[in-house]
Amino acid sequence: MKSNRKILIVDDDMDVILTIKTILKSKGYDVISAVNKEEAIEKLRKEPPDLAILDVMMTTPYEGFELAEQMLSSDEFKDIPFLIQSSIDILTTTDTKSSVQAMAREYRKDPDFKDLRVLLVKRISDGSAGIDYMDEKGKSHWFPVRGFIKKPVDAQKIIAEVEKHLA
Amino acid sequence: MDKLKLLVVDDEPGIITGVERTLRNFSVSYPFMDEDIAYDIFEAETGEKAIEIIEKYSIDIVLLDNKLPGMDGIEVLEYIKNKNYDVAVMMITSYASLDLAVKATNYGAYNFVPKPFTPSELKAAVENITKNLYLRRMTRKMTQEGKEIRFQFLSILSHELKSPINAIEGYLRIMKEKQAGDRIEDYMEMIDRSVERIKGMRNLILDLLDLTRMESGSKRRDIRSLDIAEVARGVADAVEPLAIQHNIKIHLDCDENIFVNADKHEMEIIINNLLSNAVKYNKDNGEVFLAIKEKDDSVLITVEDTGIGMTKEESELLFRDFVRIKNPKTKHITGSGLGLSIAKKMVEMYKGTIKVESEPDVGSTFTVEIPLK
Numbered sequence: 102m103k104s105n106r107k108i109l110i111v112d113d114d115m116d117v118i119l120t121i122k123t124i125l126k127s128k129g130y131d132v133i134s135a136v137n138k139e140e141a142i143e144k145l146r147k148e149p150p151d152l153a154i155l156d157v158m159m160t161t162p163y164e165g166f167e168l169a170e171q172m173l174s175s176d177e178f179k180d181i182p183f184l185i186q187s188s189i190d191i192l193t194t195t196d197t198k199s200s201v202q203a204m205a206r207e208y209r210k211d212p213d214f215k216d217l218r219v220l221l222v223k224r225i226s227d228g229s230a231g232i233d234y235m236d237e238k239g240k241s242h243w244f245p246v247r248g249f250i251k252k253p254v255d256a257q258k259i260i261a262e263v264e265k266h267l268a
Numbered sequence: 269m270d271k272l273k274l275l276v277v278d279d280e281p282g283i284i285t286g287v288e289r290t291l292r293n294f295s296v297s298y299p300f301m302d303e304d305i306a307y308d309i310f311e312a313e314t315g316e317k318a319i320e321i322i323e324k325y326s327i328d329i330v331l332l333d334n335k336l337p338g339m340d341g342i343e344v345l346e347y348i349k350n351k352n353y354d355v356a357v358m359m360i361t362s363y364a365s366l367d368l369a370v371k372a373t374n375y376g377a378y379n380f381v382p383k384p385f386t387p388s389e390l391k392a393a394v395e396n397i398t399k400n401l402y403l404r405r406m407t408r409k410m411t412q413e414g415k416e417i418r419f420q421f422l423s424i425l426s427h428e429l430k431s432p433i434n435a436i437e438g439y440l441r442i443m444k445e446k447q448a449g450d451r452i453e454d455y456m457e458m459i460d461r462s463v464e465r466i467k468g469m470r471n472l473i474l475d476l477l478d479l480t481r482m483e484s485g486s487k488r489r490d491i492r493s494l495d496i497a498e499v500a501r502g503v504a505d506a507v508e509p510l511a512i513q514h515n516i517k518i519h520l521d522c523d524e525n526i527f528v529n530a531d532k533h534e535m536e537i538i539i540n541n542l543l544s545n546a547v548k549y550n551k552d553n554g555e556v557f558l559a560i561k562e563k564d565d566s567v568l569i570t571v572e573d574t575g576i577g578m579t580k581e582e583s584e585l586l587f588r589d590f591v592r593i594k595n596p597k598t599k600h601i602t603g604s605g606l607g608l609s610i611a612k613k614m615v616e617m618y619k620g621t622i623k624v625e626s627e628p629d630v631g632s633t634f635t636v637e638i639p640l641k
C-alpha cells in the first residue's frame with residue numbers, strides 16, 4: 102500500500118464525501134474535498150492531488166463533466182488523473198480494434214442509446230474509457246477518463262479502483 | 269378573442285340561419301377572462317351528422333333540437349354522455365314534455381330553451397352556457413395543476429426524507445463491517461454526522477407540520493392583538509443558545525406598542541425562521557440586528573446579519589420549497605429548505621411581503637412588511 106498519496110473528492114453530498122474519505126483514510130491516503138467546481142479548482146491549484154474523484158451532478162447537472170474537461174484542457178491540471186463517480190450504468194465493449202470513442206459513436210446509432218444524455222463507455226481489455234454526453238444546450242461532448250466509480254459507494258470497489266490508478 | 273365551436277342541430281333551415289345570424293357577431297365576456305369569447309358556427313340537419321361533426325371538430329357547445337329525422341336529439345345527447353365528451357348541450361325544442369326534460373337533464377343537458385326564441389333569449393342562453401362551460405373547464409384545470417404541484421412537492425419531500433436515511437444506513441454498514449478500523453474513534457465523524465442528519469430530519473418533520481397545518485387550515489388560528497415587540501423578544505430568547513455557540517450577538521431594536529392582529533404562533537414562526545437563519549448562516553463572532561418599526565400603517569420586521577450572504581441569483585430562489593444553497597460555506601449547515609417558504613406563505617396570509625437584500629460575504633437583510641389594518 103502506498104501511503105500519503107493525496108486524493109481530492111469533489112461532490113456536493115457531504116455524506117458521500119465523508120464515506121469515501123473514511124474508507125480511503127483507513128487505507129492511509131490523505132483525503133481532501135470540494136463541494137463544487139470552483140472550490141475544486143482552488144484545491145487542485147493549492148494542494149495538487151495524485152488523483153481526483155469527481156461526482157457529476159453538483160450545482161449544475163454536468164458540473165463534474167465540465168470540471169473534467171477543464172482539467173484535461175489545462176496545462177496546469179492535465180496530468181492529474183481523475184475518476185468519474187456516477188450511478189449511471191457503464192457500457193462495456195469487448196471490441197479491441199476501434200477506439201472507445203468510436204465505440205461510443207456506434208452506441209449512438211442504436212435506438213436504445215441514441216437519445217440518452219450520457220453514455221459512459223469502457224473497454225474491458227485495456228480499461229480505456231470515456232464519456233459522451235449532451236450538455237444542456239444540446240451540444241455533444243466527448244472526453245477520455247481513467248475510470249469510473251459506481252454509486253452507491255462500495256468500499257472494496259473504490260479501494261481497488263483507486264489503487265489501480267495510483268499503482 | 270377566443271373562439272368556441274358551436275354546433276346547431278335542427279332540421280328546420282330557418283332555425284339554423286336564425287342562430288347563425290344572431291351569433292355571428294356575438295361575444296361573451298367575464299371580468300376574470302383574459303379574452304372575450306366568440307363562436308365558430310357549425311350546422312347539422314340530422315343526429316347522425318351531428319355526431320360526425322362533434323367527433324371531427326371537437327365541438328364545445330351544441331344547440332340540439334329533439335325532433336330530428338333519424339336519430340332523436342335525446343339519443344345524440346346520450347351518445348355524448350356515454351363518450352364522456354367535454355361538450356355543453358342546450359336542448360332547443362318546441363314540444364317539451366316533463367318526461368323529456370328529466371331525461372335530458374339526466375344525460376347532462378345544461379338547459380332547455382323552448383322554440384321559438386327571440387335573438388335576445390338565444391344570446392342570454394348562449395352566454396349562460398358559455399360561462400358555465402368556462403368555469404367547469406377552469407375548475408378542472410386548476411384541480412389538475414394543484415395535483416401536479418402536490419405531486420412535485422411529495423416527490424421532493426420523499427427524496428429529502430430518503431437521503432438522510434440512505435446516508436445513515438451507509439454509515440451503519442461501514443461500521444458493521446468495520447471498514448475503517450476496529451476502534452469506535454475511527455467512526456466518530458460518521459456518528460456525529462448521523463446525529464446531525466437525524467436532527468435535520470426531525471426539523472424537516474416539524475417544518476412539514478407547520479406547513480400542513482397552515483395549508484389545510486385545520487389549526488384553529490387564534491387572531492388577537494399582539495405586541496409584536498414582545499413576540500420578537502421571546503423568539504430572540506429562544507434563538508440565543510444557538511447564537512452563544514458561535515459567539516454571535518443579537519441586537520434588538522423594537523418600537524414598543526405596535527399591535528398587530530395576528531396569531532402568536534404564526535408570528536413566532538416567521539420571526540424565528542428569519543432570526544435562526546441569520547444566526548445559522550452567520551460567521552463566528554458575527555452580529556444580528558432584529559428591528560421592529562412602524563411605517564405607513566405597516567409593521568416592518570427587519571433581520572440583518574453579518575453572515576455569508578448570497579448572490580443575486582441565489583436570493584431569487586430561496587423562498588421556494590426545499591431550496592437550499594450549496595457551497596463550501598453552507599456545506600456543514602443542515603436545514604430543510606422549507607423555513608423561508610413557510611415564512612413567505614405565512615406573511616402572505618397577512619397580506620404582507622417579504623424581501624431579501626444580500627451581498628456575498630457581507631451579509632443579508634430580510635424585511636417583512638405586514639399591513640396593520
Ligand SMILES: Nc1ncnc2c1ncn2[C@@H]1O[C@H](COP(=O)(O)OP(=O)(O)O)[C@@H](O)[C@H]1O
Pocket residue numbers: 541545546547549550573575576577578586591592593594598602603604605606607608609631632
Ligand atoms: N441569513 C441568511 N444568510 C445567507 N443565506 C441564507 C440566509 N437565510 C437563508 N439562507 C439561504 O437560503 C436557504 C433556504 O433557507 P430556509 O428556507 O430557511 O431553509 P434551511 O435553512 O432549512 O436550509 C438556506 O439553505 C440558505 O442557503
